[in-house]
Amino acid sequence: MGVYLRRWLLGAICAGYEVFLRSFPKAFRDQVGEDISLAFKQGCGSALEGAGFIAAIAYAWRGYKDALKEGFAERRASPPAPYADRAKTRNHTVDNLFLDLRFSLRALRKRPVFSGIAIFVLALGIGSATAIFSVVNGVLLKPFPYPDVDRLVVLWNSNPERGQDEYRMAARGFFELQRSTSAFSGMAVAAGATANLTSPDLPPSRVNGSLISADFFQVLGVQPVMGRSFRPEENLGEHRVVLLSHSLWADRFGGDPEIIGKRIEMDGIQVEVVGVMPRVSLPMGGSSLSLPGPDVHLFWRPLDYDQAWISQFAAHVMAVVARLEPEAGIFQARQQAASVALSLVSGDQAPEGEEILVRPLKEQIVGDIRRNLLVLFAAVGLLLVLACGNVANLLLTRAKDRERELAVRAALGAGRPRLVTQNLMETLILGSFGGLLGLALARWGSSYLVGNLPENLPRQSEIGVDGSVLLFTVGISIGASLLAMLVPTVRIVGREAVGGLKESGRGATSGIGKNRTNRAIVVGQVALATVLLFAAGLLFRSLQTLSRVDPGFRSEGVTIAQLMLPEMKYGEVGQVMSFYDQLRERVEALPGVSDVAFAMDHPLQTTWWNGIRLLDRAPPDPEESPIAIFRPVSDRYFETVGIPVSEGRSFDSGDRFSDHPVMLVNQALVQRYFNGESPLGERIGFTVGRNIWGEEAPTTFEIVGVIENVRFNGLRMPSEPAFHIPMHQFPYGAVKLLVRGSGTIGDIPGLIQDQVWAVDPDLPVTNIRTLDQVLAEVMAQDRFNVLLLQYFALVALTLAAAGIYGILNYVVSQRKPEIGVRVALGAQTSSVLGSVVVDALRLGGLGLGIGLVAGLGVSRFLEVLLFEVPPHDLLVISGVCSVLGLVTLGSGVVPALRAARTDPMDALRPE
Amino acid sequence: MGKSDRDPRELIPLKPDVFLILSILARGVRHGYGIMQAAHTWPGGGMEIQAGALYRRLKWMMAEGLIQEVRPVNRSEDPSERKRDYGLTPFGRLVAREEAKRMAGLLAAARDAELVPGAEGA
Structure with missing residues (x-):
């Protein structure tokens, strides 16, 4: 099997080499072309046998480059054959290619608006896809730095x-x-x-x-x-x-x-x-x-x-x-x-x-991130396809304009392959410029993305424009060009050369049916825009719902700072206590500060789960040993963060030095382990072991209060059972300082820093953030998804609108003579206007219908990203419908007005 | 066209790959791929000459009269094996010798500048 595979690979590589060999002038090839191919084949064969598959590919790559470079050098060095000679040689593809290249460049320069729009549209698509690919590449595709x-x-x-x-x-x-x-x-x-x-x-x-x-x-x-x-x-x-x-x-x-x-x-x-x-x-x-x-x-x-x-x-x-x-x-x-x-x-x-x-x-x-990234990647893929559709449409429209030119050239002896090649050349030029511009967009977009990425995205440092991203851009630029020119090419190949001359004769009208391909593309565009708009709408609704979720505390005005008391310096618990007290006293004295507290975790953070024992009752399920989130906090914590105490009391300074260990539990714990009955006065036992000072923690605690639920595990997750113990009864070195201020106290981070250093100049203060920031970070991923999909939907919508506008404009100009006749025969302005607008609505409606069906299908995959929003949310569907209706109407109005203003004299004047 | 009357120094300095091809052919007649193989394993580093570059050099060297096509003794009948062999012309040998002399001079100068490792006793 290996032998066949090798032989096949070698054959394919050599066939490729023949193509590159064509860059040599024909005379040179006639002389030693076979020898060159043979030498290459032997060299590549020995690389394949000796060093394997990769080496052979590398050898081929070098050989291809060499053939291209030397071939063109030879071409420059040797004088061109006299014209008569050249005409005689049948095989002059390369010369033709150069001719086509020059011709295409000239043709594109002559239509700057067309070329500009096409390049911009391609750049938008290619740039977006490249930017997202740079993220996908960095996060998912680049190899990890570990062997195997x-x-x-x-x-x-x-x-x-x-x-x-x-x-x-x-x-x-x-x-x-x-x-x-x-x-x-x-x-x-x-x-x-x-x-x-x-x-x-x-x-x-x-x-x-x-x-x-x-x-x-x-x-x-x-x-x-x-x-x-x-x-x-x-x-x-x-x-x-x-x-x-x-x-x-x-x-x-x-x-x-x-x-x-x-x-x-x-x-x-x-x-x-x-x-x-x-x-x-x-x-x-x-x-x-x-x-x-x-x-x-x-x-x-x-x-x-x-x-x-x-x-x-x-x-x-x-x-x-x-x-x-x-x-x-x-x-x-x-x-x-x-x-x-x-x-x-x-x-x-x-x-x-x-x-x-x-x-x-x-x-x-x-x-975890893979799914999200792939959804985004699919979205940019759709966007790129949309852009290709738009360019295809532009090309088609232009091909109609050029039918006469093509027909004349065909009549003068240009074969179909030649016409196709030239078309291809033009599209590839558009694609290359689009790719270049797109790359510039992507570089900018990718650095913008990196600045806005949610913090939990792994491997962010790997993101950037590197070799594989460049290769990707080149690949999709070529791919997009080919895709865009597929339909126009089929048209060129399929049509009769003479037809063009006949058709563009005077008085001919292009009926609606004749633009079937263009129309299908526009419908497709509207459908894709609908899908993206639908997805963006759902994610937006989901984000809205999420941001309305009550986290269980009041985040505004609260600032958090991380402190870490080294055990060597704070060798005794008393030192830690006195540090806490001194710092609290100083921070409380700052103007505008209303509450100060310490805690091991901030409210949206969970580090520890612990097993607990119910000492005064049997657990509801004897099979299940109870477990809950363990949260040591100081007194004033619930007041500082704004967590309401629904039953019993909060911690107070009296709990600090008491020999009577107490705890507060949350509603979720009461529901799960106390059947919702009041747990006040009951005792809970748990073993947490020693802290870093080797102190044994108490093992039995009396429940003195119940607090409302807090979404410790992020806004999407329901509250889990949790219990709080006073930090002074069991101190830790790593704590968060929480400060509630009235908002007008200015530079809180700086003030906190100063106060900490006033107590201990060796102590770093890190991670100073407001609780609002923490809350925003929790939603960063959702916000990011919405941001991106909104962008895509907006671009898609723009493209679709441009598509509708383009085709209608074109249809109107084609139907000008017909409309002229109708106006001359007394047709009402409103009926002319109406016929174009109805045409627009028909296109939009069809696209919308298809898009909605597809969108409902796609939204099932989005369900994992959605929070309490059904994938078939009616509000979103009606929103999408009205937006698309308006856009369709809007993009149909201008061509319609143009049609209605048709001057019969002008329209019927001979060409 | 009287190429052999030319002063070999006109072509000096040679491009490295041209000099390498001359040195290879100085040891005997070879076909194109044979030259590529020899170049790869040539003492003193060796280099990979690609087919396209090789045949352009060969064409130039033929035009300058450095090498010539040689009819091989036992020509294979298999068309895929049929290929041209190349050999050195007397003029080519002169040019190669001239280039070698130039490079020897360069090497001596480099040795004086103590750029050649382990060459003190030479």
Whole structure:
């Protein structure tokens, strides 16, 4: 089989070479053409045999380029044959091509409006498609910087019985997987971490990073560019070593070539730099595994297996990355993971129903975004087709104008191939200019896109105009040209040469039926515009609904800042408390500030789930062990964020030092675990383990209040059960400072920064944002989709309107003599006007009908993006109908007026 | 047309690929693909000459009288194997020698400038 394939490939390559060989002058080819082909064939054959398929293609590519370059050089060097000779030679395709090129350029220059519109329309289509392709290329198509990335998988816990999608694994699950599976050749973990970097000469900065197992980078297949990775023993006990990302090393440490072995200060302790990673995107363990770009500062430190929160096994903090054995498929891996999950559950080491998910890494990083991007890509595809339709229509209309010219040329002996070639040439020229302009548009559009992309879009740093994007642009430019000229060509080939002369004789009229092709294209355009408008309308409605969702808190006027108190400097809980109190006192004193609070997470963020025990009643479902979101907050938190307390009381300063642990739960928890009955006074137990100061958290809490539901997991998700405990009873170093102000206090970020530094000059303040911004980010993806589809719909609508206008204008000018006769015979202006407008409405109506049917079909695929809007939303449908009706009417009016103003004398005057 | 009376130095310096082809043909008669193969494995780097470029050079070299077509001894009867062989003319040999002399001079100068590694004892 391989032999046949090779022989076929070689044949195809050589056939291609023959084409390029034609760039040599005929005389040269007659002399040594066969020898050249033979030498090329032998060279390519030996490349194919010796080095394989890719090498042969590369060889062919070089050979083609060489033939083209040398051929034209030879052409320039050798004097042209005398004209008589040239006429004698039958084979003069290349000379003709040059002639056609010149002729076409001249023809296009002579009709600047036509050419301009066609180029602009193509540029619009090509530019949009290229811009989106640059995103698709960067996010989905560019290879990941890890060897054999298809064997990399990520493992999560999930609990479908409780509707929990995927969450990080606990240490117990990880060790069990490592111990009792064989499908993986390596398995590593990463837990999210952050650290404050301090040095005498630079402002403090907070850097994200991961705590990893020693073999993490070995599993990924990435080596440090300097120094070493971690050793297995560094996972046991505390080892003060760190790996730096390339950008962190370059930016913060000035690319110090001697950095290995030096000590840097992280969170107030001295840590030795053991390695620097290469400048590629490397994964970061967080609530999900993310892949920040190579410019993001990151660090990695060894995970300490002996540390309390790991060894207690319960905390779900680990993102697990594994590499499949070469013989093992993902199916086998899933089977083994499932049996581990089962054994954990049956051994009571994991909650009922907990499963282990195995997802390919690639899917993990780009899986969720893939669908959205492909929808967008399909939309630009439609747009490009629309643009081609428009250009085809323009070409057709012009071909009619040129029928006489073509007929004359045909009568003078130009063969059909020649006419077709020339047409092709013209369209390709239009396409090339359109492509160039489109590329410029795309470069601008792509940088605009990158500036507006939702933050959760992975691999943003990979987006840009590169070689493959250029290739794509060239490809679609040619493709679009060919598509646009398909119909006109069929017309040229299909028609009688003499017909043109006959038809354009005096008094002939082009009936409506004669423009069937043009009309079909316009109907198609209207239909496509309808589909896009429909989709945009649905997404817009969905965004509207989403933005009306009550998140459960009042975001206006609230500013959030992230703080991270290093455990080394704040070695005792008392120090943390006093820091909180001092900072709060200072911020509260700022004019215009009404409330100040601290919390581990802001309201739209969920980091921890915890198992809970109902101590005063049986759980509603004995099979199900209750689980809820765990949120430590300070007093005044609910007042600051504006979450109403519906029952009982809020936290107050008295809860700080009380020995009586209390908690507030949300309505969702009451509904799920208390059957909606008042839980006040009942107790809940849970074990969270020790905090970083080694303090054991209390285990029994009395419920003193119930708060309204908050959409912790984003606006699309319903509220999950959650409980809050006073942060002072169980403090953390990583906290968010929340400030509610009256809006007139000016530079809040600067003021907050100053106050923090007044208390601790070494403490970086990061991520200062308003809660409104956070809320907007949650909707960024939806907003982005709407923005894009609206743009597409607008362009499509413009194109469709131009299409309707173009064809009607053309029909009117063709029917001028007929209309002239009718007017001369006493036809009313209104009836002439009416006939054209009716024509327009017929076109629009047909397109609208087809488009609506298609749109309803397409909208089912959009359903995943929609929020509480049915895919057949009546409001959207009626909106689309009225917009298209108006546009159709509008684009029909001008030609209609032109028809109505026809002067019979003028129309009937002989040519 | 009296090409052999010409001063070989008129054509100097040669393009690198022309000099390479001359050197290859100095070792014996070869056909086009044979030259391409030899160029690829030639000592001192070797280069890939593409078919189109090769035959243009050959045409020029024939016109300048550097090489000539040679009728091979045992011509194959298979038409696909039938191809022209090329050999050096006396003038071509002169030109190649002249170019080699020029390059040797260049090399000596480079050695003086200590650009040639490990050439101290030469």
